Amino acid sequence: xxxxxxxxxxxxxxxxxxxxVKAIRSKVFIEEQGVPPELEWDGLDEHSYHVLAxxxxxxxxxTGRLLQDGHIGRIAVLQEWRGKGVGxxxxxxxxxxxxxxxxxxVKLHARPxxxxxxxxxxxxxxxxxxxxRGSRTSP
Numbered sequence: 001x002x003x004x005x006x007x008x009x010x011x012x013x014x015x016x017x018x019x020x021v022k023a024i025r026s027k028v029f030i031e032e033q034g035v036p037p038e039l040e041w042d043g044l045d046e047h048s049y050h051v052l053a054x055x056x057x058x059x060x061x062x063t064g065r066l067l068q069d070g071h072i073g074r075i076a077v078l079q080e081w082r083g084k085g086v087g088x089x090x091x092x093x094x095x096x097x098x099x100x101x102x103x104x105x106v107k108l109h110a111r112p113x114x115x116x117x118x119x120x121x122x123x124x125x126x127x128x129x130x131x132x133r134g135s136r137t138s139p
Contacts, residue, residue, distance in 0.1 A: 006055075006084070007061060009054075009089045011050070011093065012050050012051065012052045015046075020052060021052065024077075047067075050064070050066075051090050051093045053077070053086045053090055061077065062076060063075070066101075068101075071106075071107050072095075072098070072106055072109065073110070
């Protein structure tokens with residue numbers, strides 16, 4: 001039996017947790033990666049599904065979102081938690097949510113240099129892979 005993960009990942013409501021989500025995404029995308037704020041805050045969050053990862057002490061450590069049209073993106077993990085499976089766990093929960101919402105296809109948007117694209121998806125080219133109900137396909 002494998003050890004439990006040292007963090008938890010849960011679906012959250014934007015209105016209840018936007019402060020935590022904004023703090024993580026601001027740190028990762030705007031501060032670390034230099035994404036302009038007007039690109040990061042695209043106005044789609046209120047109508048998206050969100051997940052949040054929490055450290056054992058309850059501190060938020062990562063986030064991701066699923067748009068209603070099936071696009072997964074904005075997966076961000078705080079630096080000290082990278083390489084520990086948080087990004088993968090966020091992605092897996094977003095795929096479960098997409099399946100439950102009836103999405104026939106899901107598209108993952110990730111920056112080529114992101115660890116999720118190189119570790120979780122096996123290669124940078126898979127960062128743009130599609131998921132279809134029942135199977136995964138790559139372009």
